Amino acid sequence: MQPVSSREVYRNQWMSLREDEIRHPDGSPGLYSVVDKPTAACVIPYEDGGFHLIEQYRYPLRRRSWEFVQGTWPGDGPPGEELARAELAEETGLRAASLVPLGRVAIAPGLTSQECDVFLATGLSRGPLAREHTEQGMEQRWFARAEFEELVRDGGVFDSVTLGAFTLFLLSGERV
Structure with a gap:
C-alpha cells in the first residue's frame, strides 16, 4: 500500500486520528483510518x-x-x-x-x-x-x-x- 494523502481528523493530548487515502498494490484506491499514539x-x-x-x-x-x-x-x-x-x-x-x-x-x-x-x-x-x-x-x-x-x-x-x-x-x- 502506498499513501496518496493524509489528513488529521482529531487530536487531544493522548492521541490523534488521521485518515489516509492509499493505493493498493493493484492500483485501486482505498481509505485507512489510523490512531496515532506515543510508544x-x-x-x-x-x-x-x-x-x-x-x-x-x-x-x-x-x-x-x-x-x-x-x-x-x-x-x-x-x-x-x-x-x-x-x-x-x-x-x-x-x-x-x-x-x-x-x-x-x-x-x-x-x-x-x-x-x-x-x-x-x-x-x-x-x-x-x-x-x-x-x-x-x-x-x-x-x-x-x-x-x-x-x-x-x-x-x-x-x-x-x-x-x-x-x-x-x-x-x-x-x-x-
Whole structure:
C-alpha cells in the first residue's frame, strides 16, 4: 500500500486520528483510518515466582481487566525505562532494582501505530502510590504464576499487551 494523502481528523493530548487515502498494490484506491499514539511501556513486576497485576475498568470494553502495569506520557514524553519506572511507581507503588527490556509489541496494528516496550521488573520494594485521577478504582494484587496462567485460560486476563508481554517473558527464559 502506498499513501496518496493524509489528513488529521482529531487530536487531544493522548492521541490523534488521521485518515489516509492509499493505493493498493493493484492500483485501486482505498481509505485507512489510523490512531496515532506515543510508544507505551509495559512492566512485568515479578517477585517470588509470581506477578503483580493491576485491575482497572476499561471503558471501551465496559468491563474490568487484569493487566501488567502499562501506560504512556501525555504528549511526547520519552519512551523507555524512565516511562516504565514512572508507570510502575504510579500504578503499584513498587520500585524496581532491576528493569530488563524484553522486547516490543504492536498494540493493535490494524488500527493504531502505537507500540509498547516491555520490561521485566525485579528486586521490588514498596513506596507510595501516585495514581492519576483517571485511575480511580484501580486495584493491585500479586498472583502466583499458576494463578496468573489460570486467569489467562479463564479469560480474566484478555489484554493483548499483557498477553504479548507474558510471551516475551516466557521466551526470555525468565532472566531474573
